[in-house]
Amino acid sequence: MSNDEHIYQQILNAIVEHQLPPGARLPEDRLSEAFSVSRTGIRKVLQRLALEHFVIIEKNKGAHVNRPSETEASEVLDSRMLIEPQLIPALLSHWDLTQSKRFRDMVLEEKQAEATNQLAESIQLTARFHYELANLSGNQVLARFIEQLCYRSSLILAAYGTRGSVGCECGDHTQLLDLLDEKKSDQAQVWMHHHLQHIKSSLILDSTTDNNIDFQQLFTH
Amino acid sequence: MSNDEHIYQQILNAIVEHQLPPGARLPEDRLSEAFSVSRTGIRKVLQRLALEHFVIIEKNKGAHVNRPSETEASEVLDSRMLIEPQLIPALLSHWDLTQSKRFRDMVLEEKQAEATNQLAESIQLTARFHYELANLSGNQVLARFIEQLCYRSSLILAAYGTRGSVGCECGDHTQLLDLLDEKKSDQAQVWMHHHLQHIKSSLILDSTTDNNIDFQQLFTH
DNA sequence: TTCCTATAAACTGTATACAATGTTATTTAT
DNA sequence: ATAAATAACATTGTATACAGTTTATAGGAA
Numbered sequence: 001m002s003n004d005e006h007i008y009q010q011i012l013n014a015i016v017e018h019q020l021p022p023g024a025r026l027p028e029d030r031l032s033e034a035f036s037v038s039r040t041g042i043r044k045v046l047q048r049l050a051l052e053h054f055v056i057i058e059k060n061k062g063a064h065v066n067r068p069s070e071t072e073a074s075e076v077l078d079s080r081m082l083i084e085p086q087l088i089p090a091l092l093s094h095w096d097l098t099q100s101k102r103f104r105d106m107v108l109e110e111k112q113a114e115a116t117n118q119l120a121e122s123i124q125l126t127a128r129f130h131y132e133l134a135n136l137s138g139n140q141v142l143a144r145f146i147e148q149l150c151y152r153s154s155l156i157l158a159a160y161g162t163r164g165s166v167g168c169e170c171g172d173h174t175q176l177l178d179l180l181d182e183k184k185s186d187q188a189q190v191w192m193h194h195h196l197q198h199i200k201s202s203l204i205l206d207s208t209t210d211n212n213i214d215f216q217q218l219f220t221h
Numbered sequence: 222m223s224n225d226e227h228i229y230q231q232i233l234n235a236i237v238e239h240q241l242p243p244g245a246r247l248p249e250d251r252l253s254e255a256f257s258v259s260r261t262g263i264r265k266v267l268q269r270l271a272l273e274h275f276v277i278i279e280k281n282k283g284a285h286v287n288r289p290s291e292t293e294a295s296e297v298l299d300s301r302m303l304i305e306p307q308l309i310p311a312l313l314s315h316w317d318l319t320q321s322k323r324f325r326d327m328v329l330e331e332k333q334a335e336a337t338n339q340l341a342e343s344i345q346l347t348a349r350f351h352y353e354l355a356n357l358s359g360n361q362v363l364a365r366f367i368e369q370l371c372y373r374s375s376l377i378l379a380a381y382g383t384r385g386s387v388g389c390e391c392g393d394h395t396q397l398l399d400l401l402d403e404k405k406s407d408q409a410q411v412w413m414h415h416h417l418q419h420i421k422s423s424l425i426l427d428s429t430t431d432n433n434i435d436f437q438q439l440f441t442h
Numbered sequence: 443t444t445c446c447t448a449t450a451a452a453c454t455g456t457a458t459a460c461a462a463t464g465t466t467a468t469t470t471a472t
Numbered sequence: 473a474t475a476a477a478t479a480a481c482a483t484t485g486t487a488t489a490c491a492g493t494t495t496a497t498a499g500g501a502a
Binding site for chain 2: 002047051052059071072075076078079082083139141142145149
């Protein structure tokens with residue numbers, strides 16, 4: 001892997017795993033010394049992350065981890081609800097026991113990470129489950145897009161997630177795998193839609209976040 | 222508009238309008254002197270274009286306009302077929318006479334550009350028709366993605382298009398507008414799917430392109 | 443103290459320099 | 473004349489320098 005790519009992955013992971021929380025500043029000097037490259041290389045990576053909406057770059061103010069707006073959060077989940085279920089027919093044409101086993105192992109890892117409170121691992125695996133499925137559809141263009149949306153979803157959970165967002169998930173990913181094994185395309189699609197809807201519902205999206213407090217209403221009783 | 226953004230748009234337009242055909246090299250210093258900025262600014266733009274698949278950057282070899290592979294072409298069109306029809310219900314909820322007029326004007330411009338052989342304008346307007354529709358759906362995330370796919374489609378037409386690809390289009394965009402005016406959601410979705418399928422069918426995707434010639438078969442008679 | 447202003451520090455934006463790599467042209471030998 | 477080898481050139485990769493802007497700090501007046 002090229003060096004740029006390595007730095008990109010490191011920073012992206014840190015963001016997705018909430019090590020770098022939304023709003024965290026990303027000064028070029030600090031990063032360049034951390035990775036022992038010049039600012040040139042860091043800027044390249046930051047600009048890429050900005051295009052992919054993981055960081056925001058403000059002119060003369062530098063980069064910070066994106067704090068997704070509520071509409072952004074909503075739109076990302078809506079996009080996934082629109083696309084991911086539709087990938088299931090194509091996906092099923094590549095589905096066999098080997099794949100089934102692979103994904104079941106993934107779910108096992110997922111549960112284990114959750115049980116041992118390895119939050120970072122848990123987040124990564126949850127996202128990975130979804131975008132590896134998308135990948136099986138065979139359409140690289142859509143798969144890459146879904147991959148991005150999955151990572152952005154992790155960022156969204158960091159900002160608006162509740163305890164229920166990651167954990168319970170109205171019955172876990174195993175249910176989907178069962179449906180896929182039985183080639184129940186329609187039911188699998190419905191399940192996927194419900195699943196994503198559930199995640200979206202678990203978010204706290206009622207515009208009562210810090211920067212938008214209505215003091216008038218708050219103190220007038 | 223920031224200067225970077227300006228340069229980006231200029232180069233992107235040139236690519237989309239086939240002024241810079243697939244495979245065309247994009248040397249940094251030539252561009253930097255054309256836009257009278259340093260190579261730094263150019264590299265930034267080129268890297269963005271590379272992430273968006275409009276150009277390819279090869280290490281130590283620089284950038285050239287992407288020549289989409291057949292699978293890429295196929296996947297981009299498939300992606301559009303999957304998404305664009307689905308946007309129609311949401312789109313219809315924002316549809317009114319003002320919008321109808323706006324899009325009918327656009328189609329008029331489109332026809333006019335085509336009639337007067339303004340190929341560049343014609344290409345831009347065809348793409349714009351689709352991504353402005355996507356925009357009306359209200360989901361910015363999906364709309365930006367569709368916008369990119371529309372521009373990539375222009376590049377694909379440059380590589381694999383036939384005379385039929387741009388022009389005839391199995392009845393033009395007006396038909397869709399009529400369906401939208403009548404709020405016939407389902408029929409509009411079907412139309413959109415057919416429309417994109419037609420474009421895809423008009424491409425020459427039979428792997429008999431230059432780099433893949435079977436000389437054995439060609440000279441053994 | 444509190445607020446405003448002035449100064450200093452930190453950081454980013456852009457250009458340029460130099461090294462590394464790739465490409466082309468020229469030479470030399472067969 | 474052709475092919476390989478070498479040298480000259482062109483182009484990219486990366487680091488660094490300097491200017492411009494923002495942010496933090498310190499000092500002084502109300």
